[in-house]
Amino acid sequence: MFYLKDCSGQPRAPQRNIEGIMRGVRIAFRLIPFVQSVELVGPEDIEGDCPIQLQVNIDPRFGKPFAPIFDEPWQPSRDVRFKPFSQYLLTELGRDVDCFAGDSARAREIGRDTKLVYEREPDYFLSDTIEPLFKSAENDAREAARCLEDDFRAMAPNICHYAGEAVLSSLEIAYHAMGGLDVFAPDISNYLENASEARAIRCADLWLRHAAGELDYCMRCVHNGAPLSGLDALCAVVYANEFADELDMAGRPAFWIPVRNPEVIELMRTLEMPRQCR
Numbered sequence: 001m002f003y004l005k006d007c008s009g010q011p012r013a014p015q016r017n018i019e020g021i022m023r024g025v026r027i028a029f030r031l032i033p034f035v036q037s038v039e040l041v042g043p044e045d046i047e048g049d050c051p052i053q054l055q056v057n058i059d060p061r062f063g064k065p066f067a068p069i070f071d072e073p074w075q076p077s078r079d080v081r082f083k084p085f086s087q088y089l090l091t092e093l094g095r096d097v098d099c100f101a102g103d104s105a106r107a108r109e110i111g112r113d114t115k116l117v118y119e120r121e122p123d124y125f126l127s128d129t130i131e132p133l134f135k136s137a138e139n140d141a142r143e144a145a146r147c148l149e150d151d152f153r154a155m156a157p158n159i160c161h162y163a164g165e166a167v168l169s170s171l172e173i174a175y176h177a178m179g180g181l182d183v184f185a186p187d188i189s190n191y192l193e194n195a196s197e198a199r200a201i202r203c204a205d206l207w208l209r210h211a212a213g214e215l216d217y218c219m220r221c222v223h224n225g226a227p228l229s230g231l232d233a234l235c236a237v238v239y240a241n242e243f244a245d246e247l248d249m250a251g252r253p254a255f256w257i258p259v260r261n262p263e264v265i266e267l268m269r270t271l272e273m274p275r276q277c278r
Contacts, residue, residue: 001051002097007090014094016047018115024092025054025118032179033126034062038118039102052095055114057102062177063251064101065199130176134253137169141240141255148237149261153230160218160228163240164188166255167215170243174200174252188212188219201250208246211239234268 004011015021021040029035040046041053058064089097100106120126144162147155171191178198184190189212195201201208218236221228237257248254259265 002086002090002099004090004094004096007087009087009091011091011094014049015052015092018043018046018117021046021052021093022117024089027092028088029056029118029120030123031125031181033120033130033177034059034064034179035118036120037116039114040117041112041114043113043115049095051098052093053098054100054117055102055107056099059120059177061253062173064103065178066202066250125176130173133169133173133176137166137173137253137255140166140169141257144237144240144257145260148233148257148259148264152233152261152264156228156230156233157222159233160215160236161222163233163236163257164215164219164222166257167212167240167243170247170253170255171195171200174198174247174250177252188215200252201246208243211242215239234264238268 012020012024015024018040025038025040029038035056036059037057039055039057041055046052086097089099140162144159144166147158147162152159168186168188168191171188175191175195175198178195178200180194180198182194184194189209192201192208192212196203215236218228218232220226221232237259241256244254244256259268
């Protein structure tokens, strides 16, 4: 529940018509890509003083953040990162607001009338920022797999480059889909921390930080023309696939690098890397 008494801004007059509610909801959700649509529950009751009830439907491609606000009851005012989101709703609607996710138990209740009050459009942020990252990550993972199958020793720099870029694009997707608007230097460690802060992954543990650091190192070597070995390439693939596993478990888009070269599969088994032999 979002309470008007917690609003730090100057709220509008209480909105008691569909047009005003639609405007306020659009302002609050327009820069949060993981929100696919919003439905007003009980549209016939909006003329009173009871809280406005909103069902927030999540885009299954992106999932929802790991944050208490997406578990019932929603309490975003306790989470600093999501406070602006609640403030927009309270300021624009001028009333208490009760939200719940579209995949929650409340959304499965029978006999509720709803009205669609917001539907995400393919705006410039989604089409120009996020969608190209999908294509980039898919292409980089595919190219890394091709080089791996061809000659992982001779193509080590290419494999390291493509593996790192696939991870970077994946983390950028996760970060921006959760509503992150900032653009950072193309550094995997940096985007890992910001994706974690945006609740796109559960936590950036020591293993993921280590993997990010190793991939960043490989990408710097590629940029500076420093030598990289076949073992470096195999490790880069391992790290990239570990990131894909983590993102997939979090419900985010994930891009694995398949391993089909028999020599590479056998070598990975020797190095105790069976999970990477996809």
